[in-house]
Amino acid sequence: MVKPARERIALLLQGGESTGSFSAEATVPAAGVTLAVDGVGPVKLPIGAAQERMLVSVARPAMFGHGEETLTDPSVRDTWELTADQVSLGGAWEQVLEAVLLEVHEGLGLPQGSRLRAEPHALLVYGPDQFFAPHQDSEKDDEMVATLVVSLPSIHTGGELVVSHGGQSRTYRHSARDSIGFVAFYADCIHEVLPVRSGRRVTLTFNLLVTRESEEEIDPDEELASLVGEHFATPMTPRWSTEVTSVPNHLVVLLDHQYSERGLAAGRLKGRDVEWVNRLRVAAGRADCLSALALAEIRQTWNAYEEHRSWRYRYDDDESLANDGSSESYDLGELIEDEISLGWWKRSGVGDGEPIRLGVNQGEVCAVTPTDSLTPYQSEYEGYMGNYGNTVDRWYRRAAIVLWPKERDFIARAEADLPHAIAELIGRLKDGDDLDRARTDARAVVNLLRVGGQLLAPLLAVAESLDDAELAHDLLAPLGSEGLTAEHAPALAAVVNRYGRPWSQRLIGSWFPTRGHRLGRWEWATDTLPGVALALRRAGADGVVTDICRRIWANLSGSIGLALVEGPRAWAANVSSIVEPAESLFRVAEAEVVDEFVATLAATGDGVLDLELPMLRRLGSDAPASLVEDAVKRLEVMLAAPPRPADDWSIVWSGCGCDLCETLRGFLADRGATEFDWPLRTDGRQHIHQRIEAAELPVTHHTIRKGRPYTLHLAKRPDLHEREAVQRRQATTDLAWLREGRG
Ligand SMILES: O=C(O)CCC(=O)C(=O)O
Numbered sequence: 240m241v242k243p244a245r246e247r248i249a250l251l252l253q254g255g256e257s258t259g260s261f262s263a264e265a266t267v268p269a270a271g272v273t274l275a276v277d278g279v280g281p282v283k284l285p286i287g288a289a290q291e292r293m294l295v296s297v298a299r300p301a302m303f304g305h306g307e308e309t310l311t312d313p314s315v316r317d318t319w320e321l322t323a324d325q326v327s328l329g330g331a332w333e334q335v336l337e338a339v340l341l342e343v344h345e346g347l348g349l350p351q352g353s354r355l356r357a358e359p360h361a362l363l364v365y366g367p368d369q370f371f372a373p374h375q376d377s378e379k380d381d382e383m384v385a386t387l388v389v390s391l392p393s394i395h396t397g398g399e400l401v402v403s404h405g406g407q408s409r410t411y412r413h414s415a416r417d418s419i420g421f422v423a424f425y426a427d428c429i430h431e432v433l434p435v436r437s438g439r440r441v442t443l444t445f446n447l448l449v450t451r452e453s454e455e456e457i458d459p460d461e462e463l464a465s466l467v468g469e470h471f472a473t474p475m476t477p478r479w480s481t482e483v484t485s486v487p488n489h490l491v492v493l494l495d496h497q498y499s500e501r502g503l504a505a506g507r508l509k510g511r512d513v514e515w516v517n518r519l520r521v522a523a524g525r526a527d528c529l530s531a532l533a534l535a536e537i538r539q540t541w542n543a544y545e546e547h548r549s550w551r552y553r554y555d556d557d558e559s560l561a562n563d564g565s566s567e568s569y570d571l572g573e574l575i576e577d578e579i580s581l582g583w584w585k586r587s588g589v590g591d592g593e594p595i596r597l598g599v600n601q602g603e604v605c606a607v608t609p610t611d612s613l614t615p616y617q618s619e620y621e622g623y624m625g626n627y628g629n630t631v632d633r634w635y636r637r638a639a640i641v642l643w644p645k646e647r648d649f650i651a652r653a654e655a656d657l658p659h660a661i662a663e664l665i666g667r668l669k670d671g672d673d674l675d676r677a678r679t680d681a682r683a684v685v686n687l688l689r690v691g692g693q694l695l696a697p698l699l700a701v702a703e704s705l706d707d708a709e710l711a712h713d714l715l716a717p718l719g720s721e722g723l724t725a726e727h728a729p730a731l732a733a734v735v736n737r738y739g740r741p742w743s744q745r746l747i748g749s750w751f752p753t754r755g756h757r758l759g760r761w762e763w764a765t766d767t768l769p770g771v772a773l774a775l776r777r778a779g780a781d782g783v784v785t786d787i788c789r790r791i792w793a794n795l796s797g798s799i800g801l802a803l804v805e806g807p808r809a810w811a812a813n814v815s816s817i818v819e820p821a822e823s824l825f826r827v828a829e830a831e832v833v834d835e836f837v838a839t840l841a842a843t844g845d846g847v848l849d850l851e852l853p854m855l856r857r858l859g860s861d862a863p864a865s866l867v868e869d870a871v872k873r874l875e876v877m878l879a880a881p882p883r884p885a886d887d888w889s890i891v892w893s894g895c896g897c898d899l900c901e902t903l904r905g906f907l908a909d910r911g912a913t914e915f916d917w918p919l920r921t922d923g924r925q926h927i928h929q930r931i932e933a934a935e936l937p938v939t940h941h942t943i944r945k946g947r948p949y950t951l952h953l954a955k956r957p958d959l960h961e962r963e964a965v966q967r968r969q970a971t972t973d974l975a976w977l978r979e980g981r982g
């Protein structure tokens with residue numbers, strides 16, 4: 240793989256020796272590459288014995304250049320050769336070769352601004368004992384700099400290619416069925432092919448020619464600028480996935496020295512940083528980028544392995560382990576997490592420094608000096624953390640120069656300081672800035688939004704001025720309604736006015752989901768809704784108030800339905816959290832809307848009286864007639880039923896329908912039965928226990944641990960009659976209170 244631009248930038252800044260080597264290697268899957276040979280036709284890959292025989296039938300013994308002469312001398316070279324014009328490569332070959340040439344260009348350390356071309360030379364077939372003695376290739380062309388040996392898929396042992404230069408030598412083996420091996424080496428290298436021992440080795444040789452793209456010496460700063468351009472044009476690949484994301488909006492080049500905000504703002508740079516910053520600023524100018532000096536906070540998490548030592552020592556040393564990660568008490572393993580964020584920057588040529596909050600992707604970071612070679616200002620060792628075993632966290636502060644493309648200035652700064660960017664957008668809209676440009680910028684902002692209130696006010700203003708219903712929705716919906724207060728009412732009314740009721744219903748719909756009740760939402764209904772409603776009405780947005788009330792009611796009544804299914808005590812606990820928000824909705828919504836709400840209550844089971852009565856008490860004379868009516872009706876029906884006769888112990892209940900529940904139901908429904916001894920296995924006892932608890936049945940139960948299975952002893956509670964009598968008395972009082980006008 241070719242190194243990403245940011246790594247090449249680091250190498251360039253570091254300067255010094257070229258990083259290339261005398262030879263370079265690459266391996267590429269063979270799938271998709273095809274081979275055909277004159278007089279043979281298509282050749283199947285990998286090359287087996289049959290293919291080998293066919294190739295040899297159209298080959299001749301290889302020649303060997305010796306001074307002016309060309310000889311065949313099997314003591315120097317023993318192999319079969321086909322000339323380049325007999326061979327054609329197809330399918331994915333061109334793309335494969337192009338990628339390999341780029342990689343080899345880098346591996347050999349050839350200068351930027353130059354390009355490699357490959358000229359086919361020959362196809363060679365080596366059978367057992369065949370070889371090529373050490374030699375140096377003749378440079379047939381002025382432009383030739385290197386040789387490329389391509390090993391086609393074929394299985395063999397022996398036949399290694401050994402390349403030597405300046406006292407170093409490297410041995411390459413490539414015997415694979417499904418991949419193609421590439422080795423490039425400079426033409427001044429001595430190289431040889433060792434005898435094949437078994438199988439066959441088939442190679443293609445190419446002359447590698449280098450072309451300068453321009454005649455002039457390339458200027459290293461021009462190179463830097465072109466790498467900066469490449470960085471901003473190349474999508475990033477997240478470290479833990481192969482999925483390619485968007486192009487980076489920042490390049491963060493970490494500096495070597497430490498700075499205070501003031502030092503950095505004043506541009507008092509030190510050491511190598513002076514040169515780097517200068518060069519990067521020049522490169523930024525050439526690549527149409529803007530820049531800033533910034534302060535970064537870095538946190539790295541590493542796997543850590545404890546060194547072997549005695550328990551006693553470890554125990555004594557615990558304190559220092561926890562506080563001082565730099566002690567020699569563990570070995571560092573792999574880097575698990577590497578987070579970098581910028582907290583402050585001073586833009587080049589603009590104002591003073593500003594606090595920002597920019598989380599930086601690893602694909603945006605360039606470091607000449609790796610962070611882990613520096614001393615952390617803090618480190619923390621943690622024993623066995625979940626998946627990771629022991630870890631150590633290390634924190635660093637580093638300075639950086641940040642670059643971003645001028646044409647993406649808005650989004651690059653919005654990522655760093657969203658409120659500021661939005662304020663700027665409002666200013667531009669006020670000044671009658673180009674609307675299309677503003678819309679493009681606003682669309683970029685959508686992806687940066689999180690639930691929360693602080694941005695609601697400015698974004699309401701932006702949403703209105705953009706005059707684009709879809710975009711306005713996308714800008715406002717992600718914020719949620721948590722931060723919605725009376726202060727926002729005029730702006731909200733204005734947006735709704737511009738985009739219409741269906742638009743606002745959609746927005747309110749996403750702000751107030753009807754599923755998944757959250758207590759926070761209900762607190763909002765109790766505490767904040769009344770003020771918001773009043774202000775919205777003043778601003779002429781009555782419809783929005785109705786929509787909000789309906790959505791909250793839908794959520795609330797949904798949870799009433801759910802809570803009623805549970806036992807009375809659980810229901811009572813739930814009711815207490817519903818009364819206040821429900822009261823608030825009844826006070827805020829218009830009369831007809833409130834009647835809708837009452838209609839849903841009227842359609843609910845009897846337990847809802849526990850909600851209706853407290854609401855009626857709280858609403859006092861403001862209670863709607865429909866609510867009074869429903870409660871009166873329920874109480875009358877209750878009292879119309881005759882009181883429980885003294886000998887009636889029946890309890891109405893239906894279980895899950897299983898045999899055990901049926902037995903329980905039978906006992907409960909039995910007027911005369913008050914106790915029941917039930918031999919039951921453990922799981923049966925558990926089931927019955929759970930049913931009784933869940934429904935909060937007035938039944939006591941305990942297990943008599945004698946015999947097999949044990950016996951579950953059930954008893955209807957003796958206060959069954961008494962409790963119902965109390966309830967009836969309360970109902971009578973409540974009904975009287977309702978009839979007498981709730982005085
Ligand atoms: O087959 C090879 O690996 C190398 C061939 C070679 O060195 C040559 O053709 O000059």
Ligand SMILES: [Fe+2]
Pocket residue numbers: 374375376386430
């Ligand atoms: Fe050679």
